[in-house]
Amino acid sequence: MRLFILNFKMKRVHFIYSIIMIVLFFIMISFVMINDLFHFSSPPQVLIMEKRNLSKKPIFNIKNLDSYPAAYTRFYDDRFPFRTKLIEYYSLEVCMEFFHRSPYPEKVTLGKDGWMFHAIERPFYDGTLPLNDEQVSLIVAEIHKRAVYYHDKGIRFYLAIPPMKTDIYPEYLPGNYYKVKTITATEKIIEIVSRDSLIKFIDLKSALIKAKKYGPLFYKTDNHWNTRGGYYAYHAILDRMKQDFSALQPLDTSDFKMNIQEIKGKNLTELIHLKDYFKDEEPTPNLKVERAKPGKIKGYKPRPDFPYPLEFEIVREVEDTSLPKILIVRDSFFYGLMPYIIENFKKTIIFYDSRVYGIFDDAVQIEKPDLVLYMIFEPRLPNLIGIDLD
Amino acid sequence: MLLMFVNSLLFLYLFLPVTLFIVYISPPQLKNIFLLIASLIFYAWGGVSYLLVLIISTILNWLTGLFLDRAKTYSVRKAWLIAGILLNVLPLLLFKYTGFFKDNLNVLISIFGMRPLIIREIVLPLGISFYTFKAITYLVSVYRKEIPVQRNYADLALYISFFPSVLAGPIDRYSNFLPQLHNRKPSAEQIASGIRRFSIGLGKKVLIANSIAVVTDSLFTVPVSRLSTPLAWLAIISYSLQIYYDFSGYTDMAIGVGKMFGFELMENFNFPYISKSIKEFWKRWHISLSTWLRDYLFLPIAYSTSRKLKKETYLSVRVDQIIYMIATSITFLICGFWHGAAWNFIVWGLFHGILLILEQIGLGKWLKKSYLPVRHVYTLFFLMISWVFFRTTSLPDAFKYTGILFGIGGTPANWPAALEYFNTGFIFTMIIAILGATKIFAIAVEGLKKRISNKPIVKQVTAMNLYEISSILLVIVILTISSFFMVAGTNNAFIYFKF
Numbered sequence: 001m002r003l004f005i006l007n008f009k010m011k012r013v014h015f016i017y018s019i020i021m022i023v024l025f026f027i028m029i030s031f032v033m034i035n036d037l038f039h040f041s042s043p044p045q046v047l048i049m050e051k052r053n054l055s056k057k058p059i060f061n062i063k064n065l066d067s068y069p070a071a072y073t074r075f076y077d078d079r080f081p082f083r084t085k086l087i088e089y090y091s092l093e094v095c096m097e098f099f100h101r102s103p104y105p106e107k108v109t110l111g112k113d114g115w116m117f118h119a120i121e122r123p124f125y126d127g128t129l130p131l132n133d134e135q136v137s138l139i140v141a142e143i144h145k146r147a148v149y150y151h152d153k154g155i156r157f158y159l160a161i162p163p164m165k166t167d168i169y170p171e172y173l174p175g176n177y178y179k180v181k182t183i184t185a186t187e188k189i190i191e192i193v194s195r196d197s198l199i200k201f202i203d204l205k206s207a208l209i210k211a212k213k214y215g216p217l218f219y220k221t222d223n224h225w226n227t228r229g230g231y232y233a234y235h236a237i238l239d240r241m242k243q244d245f246s247a248l249q250p251l252d253t254s255d256f257k258m259n260i261q262e263i264k265g266k267n268l269t270e271l272i273h274l275k276d277y278f279k280d281e282e283p284t285p286n287l288k289v290e291r292a293k294p295g296k297i298k299g300y301k302p303r304p305d306f307p308y309p310l311e312f313e314i315v316r317e318v319e320d321t322s323l324p325k326i327l328i329v330r331d332s333f334f335y336g337l338m339p340y341i342i343e344n345f346k347k348t349i350i351f352y353d354s355r356v357y358g359i360f361d362d363a364v365q366i367e368k369p370d371l372v373l374y375m376i377f378e379p380r381l382p383n384l385i386g387i388d389l390d
Numbered sequence: 391m392l393l394m395f396v397n398s399l400l401f402l403y404l405f406l407p408v409t410l411f412i413v414y415i416s417p418p419q420l421k422n423i424f425l426l427i428a429s430l431i432f433y434a435w436g437g438v439s440y441l442l443v444l445i446i447s448t449i450l451n452w453l454t455g456l457f458l459d460r461a462k463t464y465s466v467r468k469a470w471l472i473a474g475i476l477l478n479v480l481p482l483l484l485f486k487y488t489g490f491f492k493d494n495l496n497v498l499i500s501i502f503g504m505r506p507l508i509i510r511e512i513v514l515p516l517g518i519s520f521y522t523f524k525a526i527t528y529l530v531s532v533y534r535k536e537i538p539v540q541r542n543y544a545d546l547a548l549y550i551s552f553f554p555s556v557l558a559g560p561i562d563r564y565s566n567f568l569p570q571l572h573n574r575k576p577s578a579e580q581i582a583s584g585i586r587r588f589s590i591g592l593g594k595k596v597l598i599a600n601s602i603a604v605v606t607d608s609l610f611t612v613p614v615s616r617l618s619t620p621l622a623w624l625a626i627i628s629y630s631l632q633i634y635y636d637f638s639g640y641t642d643m644a645i646g647v648g649k650m651f652g653f654e655l656m657e658n659f660n661f662p663y664i665s666k667s668i669k670e671f672w673k674r675w676h677i678s679l680s681t682w683l684r685d686y687l688f689l690p691i692a693y694s695t696s697r698k699l700k701k702e703t704y705l706s707v708r709v710d711q712i713i714y715m716i717a718t719s720i721t722f723l724i725c726g727f728w729h730g731a732a733w734n735f736i737v738w739g740l741f742h743g744i745l746l747i748l749e750q751i752g753l754g755k756w757l758k759k760s761y762l763p764v765r766h767v768y769t770l771f772f773l774m775i776s777w778v779f780f781r782t783t784s785l786p787d788a789f790k791y792t793g794i795l796f797g798i799g800g801t802p803a804n805w806p807a808a809l810e811y812f813n814t815g816f817i818f819t820m821i822i823a824i825l826g827a828t829k830i831f832a833i834a835v836e837g838l839k840k841r842i843s844n845k846p847i848v849k850q851v852t853a854m855n856l857y858e859i860s861s862i863l864l865v866i867v868i869l870t871i872s873s874f875f876m877v878a879g880t881n882n883a884f885i886y887f888k889f
Contacts (some may be wrong), residue, residue: 017858066437067439073435076400101815175810181615
């Protein structure tokens with residue numbers, strides 16, 4: 001009898017809890033549909049650094065069925081309630097705090113002492129970049145083509161390749177980061193172009209390695225150099241140009257005061273959605289005498305998909321006719337040395353043309369610069385032949 | 391290709407509730423039709439074009455079954471069975487093995503200075519290795535008259551394409567599935583047990599396997615020559631746990647979803663890493679495959695070999711041992727090849743086959759007499775070595791990797807680099823994973839139940855209440871945390887989907 005009562009009671013308890021579990025489970029898995037009706041969460045959005053738009057609902061087309069499931073899945077995932085908050089929480093609490101690893105190792109590598117590295121730079125650093133000899137030759141030929149063009153117009157052509165943070169600060173790389181090949185594809189390119197008589201190659205890597213003793217040259221949370229790193233790169237560039245233009249006199253460290261302020265994490269923290277959780281330091285040079293003034297821009301148009309049209313063309317002028325005129329084709333690394341370099345030229349015409357690094361024939365014809373500087377960040381070299389590794 | 395994994399948001403929050411709702415409210419005669427439609431939509435999500443391959447396969451198997459059943463003589467029945475098996479095996483060979491045969495043929499013909507064959511790369515339809523075996527099971531069962539032929543196409547199509555198991559098993563037997571097709575009435579307890587099982591599987595995959603995979607994948611991207619012995623061991627230990635939690639997690643989800651619809655699918659895992667021999671391992675690992683191989687390959691081979699061998703011994707070896715050797719070698723060669731069209735999978739299969747033969751001819755006896763920890767260490771050691779061949783992408787790499795495990799080749803040990811992997815989260819996950827791979831949690835629950843069974847009824851009911859409440863809480867916590875990981879995580883593919 002005791003056993004019978006026990007069994008009966010147990011079965012009833014089990015049944016009741018089974019019903020409770022089923023109801024709760026159904027509520028949980030219907031949560032997204034319920035949210036669609038009552039809108040508990042804020043409207044769907046993508047994080048800024050995802051660098052894309054919210055996926056649109058695909059149109060069902062019987063003739064193109066194969067692409068529908070993937071498109072619909074993306075659309076559905078993008079609209080998951082509280083998606084952005086969940087991603088931020090996952091990145092910080094789960095990955096950083098609990099696992100001490102990068103939430104997106106394919107984007108950002110966590111190094112030692114809070115230093116971060118851009119993961120796409122790894123194959124350039126370790127030599128595993130799948131660039132074959134033919135592609136290396138094509139990249140070299142593209143640079144040479146630009147050199148010939150400017151040489152034919154009597155313009156001196158300088159090439160500076162900002163090095164990667166990994167090359168300047170390998171001591172902060174995690175232990176599982178290492179060189180696979182002794183010579184990388186970009187080192188091969190640099191080796192060839194530095195022998196080209198039409199190209200005045202400026203070795204920024206050596207200059208920066210020498211300057212490490214003066215303080216951090218790169219941000220901890222960004223793959224770019226800071227204005228301190230920019231200054232030493234600038235100095236190396238000006239030292240080289242001075243050999244051809246004696247009027248050029250690089251600024252000395254006594255010409256400015258470097259102010260340091262604490263800032264939020266920079267671009268690499270944005271890539272892992274944790275900008276607000278990290279701090280960095282921003283050195284800002286305060287020049288004792290600022291001679292450069294904004295000049296009139298001609299209004300050259302960037303390509304339609306260029307993401308920063310307002311920064312495409314910048315002109316600065318200094319009232320000193322003894323100075324030469326320069327045209328600069330650059331990418332984002334230029335910001336670090338811009339405060340200094342614009343002080344050294346009568347007119348500085350700057351084109352932000354990362355990914356293409358075009359020739360700017362019209363501007364050259366009109367402005368007739370004395371020298372041209374191309375600043376191509378090392379991982380952007382394959383862009384010269386249309387290979388974008390982003 | 392973007393699959394609708396059973397651990398995707400789309401599956402959990404749209405496909406599953408909608409399908410459950412439709413199937414539950416539909417009249418009994420339509421339930422299977424709706425389940426079939428849901429299964430086809432689920433499959434189509436991984437490649438609409440390959441849905442055609444699946445549908446054609448189901449139609450051909452259905453027709454073959456009908457012809458086979460109608461055949462009057464033994465020889466005609468056998469001919470239909472062979473035709474049916476070929477109809478299943480040929481597409482598998484075409485889709486899965488063309489590239490392998492082409493590559494090896496090209497190596498061979500290059501020796502004679504001939505031009506290499508150029509064949510366009512063929513994409514492997516999802517789950518083809520699994521549903522092909524299910525279809526063969528059906529045909530063989532009809533041939534052996536173990537079950538009546540299925541005249542209803544939709545029922546057979548549902549068996550082959552049932553969405554929880556179509557992509558990676560369990561390779562359920564038709565004789566198990568058939569009785570449940572029309573006579574299932576899912577009880578509240580069965581559904582709740584399905585929910586529990588599904589949630590545990592989800593947790594195994596998303597919280598454990600995926601977390602370990604971050605370390606495993608990062609270590610396996612290191613070129614083999616750059617590995618050190620400690621890192622190689624760390625990688626293979628992690629991978630051994632990852633593959634178990636990945637695959638058994640998927641199986642739990644499949645079985646759980648099956649239960650929610652009133653189906654009891656075949657079990658696939660039974661704590662394989664507590665095995666004391668490789669033979670025992672194959673009784674606990676991927677059970678639906680190992681029993682399939684036993685019933686449809688090993689036993690027929692052993693039977694036909696035994697009919698050909700007349701003597702009692704050959705070269706002083708007993709005939710039963712020769713039969714075992716032949717049948718085991720062929721079965722595990724095919725087992726390896728089934729897992730992947732590459733030499734490392736073949737070696738993986740043969741490695742297991744050799745160990746099984748050694749255990750059969752004497753090692754097994756020695757093991758039985760050995761100290762228990764020695765038997766566990768032996769099994770785990772050789773399993774891990776075999777996983778090297780399973781995980782690496784080429785045979786030379788697998789051999790190099792094995793050498794590094796024993797300190798041959800590779801780079802000198804870099805302990806600081808190795809220790810970087812041991813963060814709180816990884817250590818915690820590994821401890822849970824190792825304990826979970828043993829029966830420790832199950833034994834603890836059983837022990838608790840036993841202790842409570844001697845207490846008064848009131849206390850027993852209170853304990854039952856506590857158990858049920860914690861069970862519900864566990865489900866809620868796992869579902870919530872897993873969903874949270876799924877929203878942000880990127881590493882979602884199941885290892886066994888590529889087979």
